[in-house]
Amino acid sequence: MPASRASISRGHISAGVSEVRFLLLSFQFSESPLLPDCISEVRMLLWLLLFLPSISSAQRSEPMFSAITKTVLPPDYDNNPTQLNYGVAVTDVDGDGDLEIFVAGFNGPNLVLKYDKQKKRLVNIAVDNRSSPFYALRDRQGNAIGVTACDIDGDGREEIYVLNTNNAFSGRATYSDKLFKFRNGRFEDLLNDDINEHRDVANRMAGRSVACVDRKGSGRYAIYIANYASGNVGPHALIEMDEAASDLSQGVIALSNVAEEAGVNKFTGGRGVVVGPIVSQSLSDVFCDNEYGPNFLFKNNGDGTFTDVAQQAGVEDPMQHGRGVALADFNRDGKTDIVYGNWNGPHRLYMQLNNRKQKFKDIASQKFSMPVSRREHGDPQIEELNIGEAAEPEGRGTGAVATDFDGDGRLELLISHGESAAQPLSVYKVNQGLTNAWLRVIPRTKFGAFARGAKVVLYTKKSGPHTRIIDGGSGYLCEMEPVAHFGLGKDVATNVEVYWPDGRSSARPLEPSDINTVMEIHYPRDEEEITPTVEIECGHGFALNENGRCTDKDECTQFPTVCPSDRPICTNTYGSYKCRAKRRCNQGFEPNDDGSACVALTPPHCRYVSPLGSRPPLDYKKTQQGACSLGATGFRTNCVTPAQPSSHHLALILVGPELRPSQ
Numbered sequence: 001m002p003a004s005r006a007s008i009s010r011g012h013i014s015a016g017v018s019e020v021r022f023l024l025l026s027f028q029f030s031e032s033p034l035l036p037d038c039i040s041e042v043r044m045l046l047w048l049l050l051f052l053p054s055i056s057s058a059q060r061s062e063p064m065f066s067a068i069t070k071t072v073l074p075p076d077y078d079n080n081p082t083q084l085n086y087g088v089a090v091t092d093v094d095g096d097g098d099l100e101i102f103v104a105g106f107n108g109p110n111l112v113l114k115y116d117k118q119k120k121r122l123v124n125i126a127v128d129n130r131s132s133p134f135y136a137l138r139d140r141q142g143n144a145i146g147v148t149a150c151d152i153d154g155d156g157r158e159e160i161y162v163l164n165t166n167n168a169f170s171g172r173a174t175y176s177d178k179l180f181k182f183r184n185g186r187f188e189d190l191l192n193d194d195i196n197e198h199r200d201v202a203n204r205m206a207g208r209s210v211a212c213v214d215r216k217g218s219g220r221y222a223i224y225i226a227n228y229a230s231g232n233v234g235p236h237a238l239i240e241m242d243e244a245a246s247d248l249s250q251g252v253i254a255l256s257n258v259a260e261e262a263g264v265n266k267f268t269g270g271r272g273v274v275v276g277p278i279v280s281q282s283l284s285d286v287f288c289d290n291e292y293g294p295n296f297l298f299k300n301n302g303d304g305t306f307t308d309v310a311q312q313a314g315v316e317d318p319m320q321h322g323r324g325v326a327l328a329d330f331n332r333d334g335k336t337d338i339v340y341g342n343w344n345g346p347h348r349l350y351m352q353l354n355n356r357k358q359k360f361k362d363i364a365s366q367k368f369s370m371p372v373s374r375r376e377h378g379d380p381q382i383e384e385l386n387i388g389e390a391a392e393p394e395g396r397g398t399g400a401v402a403t404d405f406d407g408d409g410r411l412e413l414l415i416s417h418g419e420s421a422a423q424p425l426s427v428y429k430v431n432q433g434l435t436n437a438w439l440r441v442i443p444r445t446k447f448g449a450f451a452r453g454a455k456v457v458l459y460t461k462k463s464g465p466h467t468r469i470i471d472g473g474s475g476y477l478c479e480m481e482p483v484a485h486f487g488l489g490k491d492v493a494t495n496v497e498v499y500w501p502d503g504r505s506s507a508r509p510l511e512p513s514d515i516n517t518v519m520e521i522h523y524p525r526d527e528e529e530i531t532p533t534v535e536i537e538c539g540h541g542f543a544l545n546e547n548g549r550c551t552d553k554d555e556c557t558q559f560p561t562v563c564p565s566d567r568p569i570c571t572n573t574y575g576s577y578k579c580r581a582k583r584r585c586n587q588g589f590e591p592n593d594d595g596s597a598c599v600a601l602t603p604p605h606c607r608y609v610s611p612l613g614s615r616p617p618l619d620y621k622k623t624q625q626g627a628c629s630l631g632a633t634g635f636r637t638n639c640v641t642p643a644q645p646s647s648h649h650l651a652l653i654l655v656g657p658e659l660r661p662s663q
């Protein structure tokens, strides 16, 4: 069996390599006195991606997390008040090189939590004192929910964008968002500058998530704002520095909303946003999981404009209401996958297909929290982990981040709570993998800031390449640390490649002394992008290309007789190849890995059939998953009743298992 598949076929990793762990925390909310008609009824789902060192199967039943709130962040009025909190972002707030955690406070101040190495605890540095450089960040009046950080003006330091709601659910809000920059020795709101007041750029709409996108690869970021529209009020917004109207030498930063020219000013119920090279190789794309409408997958056209390709990609999910979302390469085939939670609906794990261009397939089952294999011999199995105390049965969770705040090479988990009950933050450490090796990689922009949206690929001796995307905004309302965190288990990392949002890249061989460290990788100067002079080891299944980057070997083309005669059909894969027997399958099916059976191309879904030979309604989309009902007439249970049944929904049938796989 090719090595790259051995590690994922059962979700167990026998060779002790690192593994992408996936954790779902789901929280049920009751009525909120503060948000009487809005998200109070929402069952919020918070998805976290944890890249943790691997453990043996015997350890799996042991709880993964233990609470450390009492020692690192005991609830108190100043540092961990019992209040309604929402989004969380990780950035270097005070500019000392260490990462802090910014928490959006809703009925209390925003918090900036810094790890005090002497006291071994987190401390809120945004203290209630007007002379504090962080005082403005508290902004008690904002009713903040979303937060993100990135360098919008190219001075190397990240600004902090806070999405304020002022209690509005959709459409207009009465209190504007804020974009904080550190200048004059303190944080100040750029949107409050005269020039930006005159330009009327501040977002005064009710929104949810915010994220950072370097849409042109310039190293200067725009803020993507997932507003929650009320009819035709409150489209998605994209705020960035207007370079022509700004004068950085005089400290003048003019801001513009460029959503229209970029092609993202759509109206929807905005919820989650995630940014990274999704269908693009290195340019930053944007995925939005929306409420009451199809999702958006904005493909970067390369000139800073975007085209929504969600329908072609099969990720519109129009009948569901998205929440927390994250990107990862779950099956380690080098293509970015998307995972998100839907409110009261099926959660999605959209794998990007290897053999079909920019198409995705949902491999999550209805019982995503209860691990089920989607397709026998086909997809990686999703395994539920025992997350121990982090399960928080009484927690009213609203946001969370995973970051290594104490610098021991292992991620901590911080969860915020709010919505329906005031609760303090909680913090967890991981109990497992103490002796595993790790590497943390921090790519920088040309200005020296965190390179949000960059892709980092780590090549290893045993387990092949591992891909991470530096977070420009993810989860629900959140943004994770700007670090590619790799758990290595006992494996050995050989080299690392970084791809910036403008397509530039850098490759570096790794020495044993690099392991268990935090590695900074700066933006390549022109002469550095040339092939490195040092020998680079790409590992089995990969070869160096002329630019000194590791690329997949196409074994099927290079070695036409690589497959045995009883399994002659060769399919190239990322890091390997597959051989299978000849088998013809009917439409909607494909041969499984070894050609022994035909399996459905997509999970069972609904298809329009016209009983009278008429055409489908114009607004109907063929891939409208889950849009059919009629459970009584033999349809499978993954067809759900549409919110508003109409005549054409009744003419939908299930395709997939109902059809014959082969003759």
Ligand SMILES: [Ca+2]
Binding pocket: 091, 092, 093, 094, 095, 096, 097, 098, 099, 100
């Ligand atoms: Ca810091």
Ligand SMILES: [Ca+2]
Binding pocket: 150, 151, 152, 153, 154, 155, 156, 157, 158, 159
């Ligand atoms: Ca800046």
Ligand SMILES: [Ca+2]
Binding pocket: 403, 404, 405, 406, 407, 408, 409, 410, 411, 412
């Ligand atoms: Ca740690």
Ligand SMILES: [Ca+2]
Binding pocket: 541, 552, 553, 554, 555, 572, 573, 574, 575, 576, 577
């Ligand atoms: Ca290959």
